[in-house]
Amino acid sequence: MRTLVxxxxxxxxxxxxxxxxxxxxxxxxxxxxxxxxYDHELGVESLVPVEPLHTRVGVWKxxxxxxxxxxxxxxxxxxxxxxxxxxxxPDTIVHFAEQRAAPYSHIDRQHxxxxxxxxxxGTLNILFAMADIDPAIxxxxxxxxxxxxxxxIDIEEGWIEIEHKGRKDVLPYPKQPGSFYHLSKxxxxxxxxxxxxxxxxxATDLNQxxxxxxxxxxxxLDPRLxxxxxxxxxxxxxxxxxxxxxxxxxxLTVYGSGGQTRGLIDIRDTAECIxxxxxxPPEPCEFRVFNQMTESLSVAEIAKTVAEARGESARIExxxxxxxxxxxxxxxxxxxxxxxxxxxxxxxxxxLLTSLFxxxxxxxxxxxxxxIRPWIDWRRTTNRPPLTSPSP
Ligand code: NAD
Ligand code: USQ
Numbered sequence: 001m002r003t004l005v006x007x008x009x010x011x012x013x014x015x016x017x018x019x020x021x022x023x024x025x026x027x028x029x030x031x032x033x034x035x036x037x038y039d040h041e042l043g044v045e046s047l048v049p050v051e052p053l054h055t056r057v058g059v060w061k062x063x064x065x066x067x068x069x070x071x072x073x074x075x076x077x078x079x080x081x082x083x084x085x086x087x088x089x090p091d092t093i094v095h096f097a098e099q100r101a102a103p104y105s106h107i108d109r110q111h112x113x114x115x116x117x118x119x120x121x122g123t124l125n126i127l128f129a130m131a132d133i134d135p136a137i138x139x140x141x142x143x144x145x146x147x148x149x150x151x152x153i154d155i156e157e158g159w160i161e162i163e164h165k166g167r168k169d170v171l172p173y174p175k176q177p178g179s180f181y182h183l184s185k186x187x188x189x190x191x192x193x194x195x196x197x198x199x200x201x202x203a204t205d206l207n208q209x210x211x212x213x214x215x216x217x218x219x220x221l222d223p224r225l226x227x228x229x230x231x232x233x234x235x236x237x238x239x240x241x242x243x244x245x246x247x248x249x250x251x252l253t254v255y256g257s258g259g260q261t262r263g264l265i266d267i268r269d270t271a272e273c274i275x276x277x278x279x280x281p282p283e284p285c286e287f288r289v290f291n292q293m294t295e296s297l298s299v300a301e302i303a304k305t306v307a308e309a310r311g312e313s314a315r316i317e318x319x320x321x322x323x324x325x326x327x328x329x330x331x332x333x334x335x336x337x338x339x340x341x342x343x344x345x346x347x348x349x350x351x352l353l354t355s356l357f358x359x360x361x362x363x364x365x366x367x368x369x370x371x372i373r374p375w376i377d378w379r380r381t382t383n384r385p386p387l388t389s390p391s392p
Contacts, residue, residue, distance in 0.1 A: 202287075
């Protein structure tokens with residue numbers, strides 16, 4: 001199977017590309033490296049150092065004999081996208097290549113517009129290129145559990161049966177996303193669903209929960225194969241942030257009361273879910289939705305779990321919530337379709353936390369404590385980064 005991984009230089013794209021390569025796929029990676037530019041813009045870095053893509057690809061070849069092809073370019077550039085798909089002729093396109101931080105999309109008008117243009121235009125270019133070049137290509141698209149929001153009823157896997165005024169239908173599950181970023185995923189989902197109907201494309205929309213962890217069996221082979229580990233207030237996600245905060249003896253920053261409940265997934269399961277989706281494609285015209293999460297926890301429970309695993313030095317601090325979100329709500333999500341395909345989830349365990357603490361310990365000197373405090377408030381239309389002390 002020929003698999004093109006868009007966004008293959010990122011936190012999830014890189015380990016997934018290696019997992020697919022090890023499973024025997026002929027893998028190509030495409031990336032614009034814009035994620036590395038956000039680091040420069042924000043003045044932060046991955047806690048774990050990441051090598052340039054060509055170094056990582058060289059190390060993978062040296063260790064395993066497996067070749068990964070590379071395309072450097074921006075998928076919002078239609079010419080680049082068409083040329084790449086014509087040149088590589090993938091069976092499957094795995095699409096990770098979007099601006100993925102909700103806080104980044106709330107910095108100001110420019111960042112909100114950038115997020116939606118980057119995400120929507122990139123996906124539209126892929127859809128048009130698939131239709132024009134080969135409609136049999138299977139698109140595996142990374143969406144997000146946050147597309148659903150937090151309704152007061154159970155969340156189904158993509159679709160809900162509704163009875164209205166005596167008539168019944170199975171309709172897309174209502175979407176109530178909580179940020180400009182999460183909205184971009186909803187708009188993508190609509191565009192993908194429409195092009196499956198209009199042009200006979202086939203796609204899997206993976207509504208993924210928050211990913212945690214930093215290593216997969218493949219990235220652990222050599223430090224030069226490491227993937228990112230973000231802990232800052234813009235790109236760091238909650239569990240990874242709490243682990244780094246605990247190691248730095250910084251209070252764990254729970255926003256509000258911490259009742260916000262979210263779906264979570266281990267990074268090793270992300271890579272496996274993509275493999276399962278790619279190797280079990282939908283029918284032509286089918287727009288398929290999987291909820292890609294393995295367990296639900298509230299933010300307060302995540303903080304408590306991390307603090308208890310760390311021991312006495314860990315403290316929890318409840319901050320004024322910078323986001324507009326419900327922090328007490330119902331959350332019960334159907335997520336059986338990937339399990340039906342064979343996923344055997346890794347659930348959050350003491351062992352995983354111990355190994356994550358070890359990774360954070362090994363690199364804690366690279367951490368910038370000033371990058372931890374949240375500074376982007378959903379209620380403001382313009383946010384400016386706090387003044388930081390000059391570097392020595
Ligand atoms: P990431 O930012 O680390 O990786 C995304 C990659 O895409 C980066 O390398 C970036 O340079 C590239 N990219 C962005 N826009 C591009 C463009 N226009 N052209 C080419 N390359 C471009 O993010 P991640 O955490 O690996 O997330 C990957 C995907 O999974 C995203 O779509 C995200 O929304 C989704 N997702 C992530 C999580 C999570 O917890 N990290 C959870 C659910 C869903
Ligand atoms: N939170 C805290 N303290 C922190 C950081 C976050 O309490 O220090 C809270 C947030 O308020 C939120 C929850 O934790 O309620 C999750 O925040 P997050 O930053 O970990 O995750 P989120 O913004 O939802 O985004 C992340 C990824 C995104 C992906 C999404 C999956 O960045 O790409 O789409 O998780 S989901 O949440 O299921 O939509």
